């Protein structure tokens with residue numbers, strides 16, 4: 261899944277899990293929904309320190325450690341929003357390789373496909389994101405703080 265798809269899942273999670281309509285919570289949920297790819301694709305494809313684009317941030321230990329850090333910095337609601345977005349990202353990605361227990365389990369990391377975009381998939385995900393944002397505004401626009 262690409263950025264629009266992950267954001268669509270995050271916006272939908274915000275609605276489904278009935279998060280309060282404030283910008284901080286929504287922002288943390290959405291950043292959490294993108295964080296695994298931002299971290300790992302930067303490390304793997306730009307810095308070339310790891311093979312592929314799923315390793316250091318695509319595992320449960322990174323999920324838990326970053327959530328604890330967010331809770332410490334921003335409180336339980338912030339941590340819950342981060343955890344929800346991050347978990348949604350990992351679950352959506354789970355149709356393909358995810359090193360769930362890295363670095364405590366050895367994996368043969370696939371090379372990955374690099375940073376590339378398929379136009380038809382991007383169009384579908386963008387449409388999904390537009391629908392999720394419409395749903396969000398229909399439910400939260402007047403109450404957004």
Ligand SMILES: [Zn+2]
Nearest residue numbers: 296297349353
């Ligand atoms: Zn990912």
